[in-house]
Amino acid sequence: MELVLEGISKRVGAQMWLHGMDMRLHSGAVTVLLGATLAGKTSLMRIMAGLDAPTQGRVCVDGVDVTGVPVRERNVAMVYQQFINYPSLTVADNIASPLKLRGEKNVAARVRELAERLHIEMFLERYPAELSGGQQQRVALARALAKGAPLMLLDEPLVNLDYKLREELREELTQLFAAGDSTVVYATTEPGEALLLGGYTAVLHEGELLQYGPTAEVFHRPQSIRVARAFSDPPMNLLPGEAATLGVQLPGNVQVGVPLPSNGSRSVTLGVRASALRVRRREGDVALPGTVELAEISGSDTFVHVDTPVGEVVAQLTGVHYFDLGASITLYLHPSQVYVFNEAGALLVAPERTNRREA
Missing domain, CATH: 3.40.50.300 (P-loop containing nucleotide triphosphate hydrolases)
Incomplete structure (x- = not known):
């Protein structure tokens, strides 16, 4: 029918x-x-x-x-x-x-x-x-x-x-x-x-x-961005930034090397799914140092809320992990796993399709 x-x-x-x-x-x-x-x-x-x-x-x-x-x-x-x-x-x-x-x-x-x-x-x-x-x-x-x-x-x-x-x-x-x-x-x-x-x-x-x-x-x-918000649980981390020569410049002098279209807007929003953030470094990763504000275990995952130079972010880590509140922590993300939205909220860049998840 x-x-x-x-x-x-x-x-x-x-x-x-x-x-x-x-x-x-x-x-x-x-x-x-x-x-x-x-x-x-x-x-x-x-x-x-x-x-x-x-x-x-x-x-x-x-x-x-x-x-x-x-x-x-x-x-x-x-x-x-x-x-x-x-x-x-x-x-x-x-x-x-x-x-x-x-x-x-x-x-x-x-x-x-x-x-x-x-x-x-x-x-x-x-x-x-x-x-x-x-x-x-x-x-x-x-x-x-x-x-x-x-x-x-x-x-x-x-x-x-x-x-x-x-x-x-x-x-x-x-x-x-x-x-x-x-x-x-x-x-x-x-x-x-x-x-x-x-x-x-x-x-x-x-x-x-x-x-x-x-x-x-x-x-x-x-x-x-509205679709990304609706189709993310936990919500996608959305970080305000500026288009730069080498990618996206975030607060705290954090640079994410992702290629942007030449006709994109100056002000952009970087989107990172919680599952794309890790506590183990891989080659090419960008480091986000911060402090633990909240850690909660849900099923087989651990959700960690971290205060970083780019703002508060939430990481979804596979497995059960324990963190002390206020403890120092460094989260890592790879530029190939980020989204970029223009000033109007429209998608500019999407990550490669991948099923890989690591804590």
């Missing part, structure tokens, strides 16, 4: 919730809507589903204008943040409901197959109130898959689950989407989810579509 948005905007009262945007979703692929709260993800998704009509623009499905056609007249499956199931029906009947509506045969076998894929087959005779949050969301996902809709919309479906359940379901969803034929739209505030799901990513900010393309391309080549 091909879904095309043409000049879509949404105004509510005096407020513009969505600015004019165009988007052509890739059939059978996953498109992630990435952005902070109030970025416009849910508003856009409701227009895609037919729950709301745009103020301007049109929605086309396989070349047919369906703008204003209500959701009940479209073949769409939706999964929300809340665990929405029929409370008076068992898990089996919840999953079976769209199959029975279509008059399908072998409903029981299909229900068990979907339940096994989502690891809830042991709960088929229970009611939703007897399940945990993660189990209830699996039921909702199974029912959405049972509908077999060509368009599946998921509005931050894992946001209300604890960390461990989110990690578990993310991996399973990636496999489920890869095995299906539906065009999937998945809204999230978390860059990590977008990277895990792959496919395509649309970065939204305050109702504006900032960039849309293959997820890896958007992550590695953000077109602007």
Whole structure:
């Protein structure tokens, strides 16, 4: 199924919730809507589903204008943040409901197959109130898959689950989407989810579509500082500098030798992802001496906040590391791993694609 948005905007009262945007979703692929709260993800998704009509623009499905056609007249499956199931029906009947509506045969076998894929087959005779949050969301996902809709919309479906359940379901969803034929739209505030799901990513900010393309391309080549901020967790380190003969001159007489276009602006911003900063020196590295302001361990990574001559920076180090507050530390970055944005915030230079990470 091909879904095309043409000049879509949404105004509510005096407020513009969505600015004019165009988007052509890739059939059978996953498109992630990435952005902070109030970025416009849910508003856009409701227009895609037919729950709301745009103020301007049109929605086309396989070349047919369906703008204003209500959701009940479209073949769409939706999964929300809340665990929405029929409370008076068992898990089996919840999953079976769209199959029975279509008059399908072998409903029981299909229900068990979907339940096994989502690891809830042991709960088929229970009611939703007897399940945990993660189990209830699996039921909702199974029912959405049972509908077999060509368009599946998921509005931050894992946001209300604890960390461990989110990690578990993310991996399973990636496999489920890869095995299906539906065009999937998945809204999230978390860059990590977008990277895990792959496919395509649309970065939204305050109702504006900032960039849309293959997820890896958007992550590695953000077109602007706003995209880089939205697609970095922890946030990208952004350091003000000046274009110099040999690259970028940062405060504290720190020079980063990165080639700049000759027609670039004088004032620039150097962007460094937290994962590109290390405590072990490599040939060609630039040193950033400083003092530890905060060190925190999260999962298998350590995040270190360091006060340096160029400003406060955050380093994401692989593994568990211990640092005393106020201790001296030197971080290292390689010029090949930095971004440079011009005075208007547009991308000038992006780093080479690399998977290498070192502490």
